Amino acid sequence: MATEIAEIPAMIERQLTEGLEQYWQTGARWRTDNPHGFVTCARGTSDHAATFFKYMMETATGRPVASIGPSVASIHDTKLKLDGFVSLAFSQSGGSPDLVALQKATAKGGADTVAILNETQSPLGTASGTVLPVLAGPEKAVAATKSFVGMLVASLSLVAGYTNDVDLKMSLGSLPDLTRLVLESNWSHAITPVARASSIYCLGRGTSLAVAAEAALKLKETCRIHAEAYSAAELLHGPIVIADRKLAVLSFDSGLAASASVHAAETRLVNNGARVFSVNGRHGILPLNLPGGVTEPVLPILQAVAFYSFVETLSCLLGENPDAPEGLLKVTETV
Structure with missing residues (x-):
């Protein structure tokens, strides 16, 4: 991986x-x-x-x-x-x-x-x-x-x-060149809170919701950590009620039009006691090691690359095998 x-x-x-x-x-x-x-x-x-x-x-x-x-x-x-x-x-x-x-x-x-x-x-x-x-x-x-x-x-x-x-x-x-820069991003300060959380919310809106969904899947696949992805808007229609100090949040803000709603959701989560790590945002920032001004549409791609590097490291530190998680096959055939 x-x-x-x-x-x-x-x-x-x-x-x-x-x-x-x-x-x-x-x-x-x-x-x-x-x-x-x-x-x-x-x-x-x-x-x-x-x-x-x-x-x-x-x-x-x-x-x-x-x-x-x-x-x-x-x-x-x-x-x-x-x-x-x-x-x-x-x-x-x-x-x-x-x-x-x-x-x-x-x-x-x-x-x-x-x-x-x-x-x-x-x-x-x-x-x-x-x-x-x-x-x-x-x-x-x-x-x-x-x-x-x-x-x-x-x-x-x-x-x-x-x-x-x-x-x-x-x-x-x-x-x-931007993805090469992103691969040098350091998210080490999020490893312990994410590893110790009882559950993870992965937050996004618009194009960044795709990255949030992928992050939640990879946390389950490679780390055996329960994670769910939500739109910053959908979060407020129920799931926010279980947000407390036991919850960690990875928030993917793709910039521009969706930023205000993502930031508002982050603030609600922080007020509830959750540990929020925002990718290119305001709370518990996870840096992307990028020059300023990079926003939609390319930012979600860079967020995904940085997250992949983070989750592979986390998986290894947890003693898991990110290359071949137990119970999964490379080609899954369903009917």
Whole structure:
């Protein structure tokens, strides 16, 4: 896992060299096709990448993006009606039968099928009309890291192509150097409070909610720590009542429009006694070792990279095996 995290800057460079134009052209084709909206097909870490795509595409274009549960097709055999939609699948392996079943069902329902895959020669790739390679290279650790980051980069590129946003496309060129800086971030002061907490809340809003969801999953997968992800708004609709001194919070603030609500939620949590560690925020700051002015849309990518380095270190200090957590397989096949 540590090796693969360290490979992220080089992977992004490879994407920019070998994949960017295909991502851009696919987005540009969508602009011409003018779809009604998008549906996504994914599980686990890849589903968190789909969440990032959702918020980026919806806020940039106004086109709705909705997740369809794979069981709708794989178990219930529902006949979908998706004329004028794009079905976008996200997967590292492309091997889970339920994802393949859903992608085939969306195609039968009239959708334009596209897949963002690390393993392009896979059943999900075969079921998709267009395959966009993540270009992460071999990923052997059970807990996916670089393929997730690669999916976020691909998502930004697709949105840039759809909106013809040349500035966004150019901003991707800074990511290799920025991720190298992020890998030097020091979050050591959060290790003991997180390790000793009875539970963890991972907080986000908009695009950073995708990172919060991924952080909660990785804490469970690699550290055996119970963690849940919440929108800064959703937190106030109930979950905040159990926030006390036994709770630790990792808060991912992606800047700009969502910052005020994230900061307000952080303040409520602190007032309740929780230990709040804000990534690029105000309370118990977890530094990103970045120059000033880096905000959405690239900031969530950098937050994810910094968190991955932190959680791998935490897992090892807890005596766990982050490369191969007990009870998990690299390729999970569900129906």
